[in-house]
Amino acid sequence: MLKEFKEFALKGNVVDLAIGVIIGAAFSLIVTSLVDDIIMPIIGAIVGNVDFSNLYVRLSSAIPDGLSLDDARKAGAVFAYGKFITVTVKFLIIAFALFLVVKGINRVKNLKPAADAAPAAPPPPPADIQLLTEIRDLLARR
Numbered sequence: 001m002l003k004e005f006k007e008f009a010l011k012g013n014v015v016d017l018a019i020g021v022i023i024g025a026a027f028s029l030i031v032t033s034l035v036d037d038i039i040m041p042i043i044g045a046i047v048g049n050v051d052f053s054n055l056y057v058r059l060s061s062a063i064p065d066g067l068s069l070d071d072a073r074k075a076g077a078v079f080a081y082g083k084f085i086t087v088t089v090k091f092l093i094i095a096f097a098l099f100l101v102v103k104g105i106n107r108v109k110n111l112k113p114a115a116d117a118a119p120a121a122p123p124p125p126p127a128d129i130q131l132l133t134e135i136r137d138l139l140a141r142r
């Protein structure tokens with residue numbers, strides 16, 4: 001059983017999947033930094049110095065105005081829509097990046113010569129060979 005597991009774990013697909021997960025996690029960190037440190041502050045500055053991570057609606061009257069999201073959560077129930085906006089922006093960036101990767105892979109696949117395609121039909125034989133073939137076929141029918 002150990003031998004079978006070793007063969008399974010070392011198959012190309014499993015190793016490729018593991019590499020993909022690791023690269024995906026690293027890519028996620030890059031996108032998180034891009035969104036949190038670059039994109040959202042620019043959007044916040046455009047719409048009036050808004051910190052999206054602290055946008056929420058109080059669902060409890062026990063929460064005083066002006067608290068940060070973490071403090072408001074400790075005081076009562078909140079509807080934290082700012083974090084949702086940030087996560088949505090991250091998702092759109094990741095989805096767009098994956099779209100570009102898939103589009104690039106498809107483009108590369110289409111550029112490769114089709115080695116698996118059926119070979120082209122051979123050119124027709126010259127006229128004298130065709131004539132001799134017809135004569136042979138007529139003599140064979142007699």
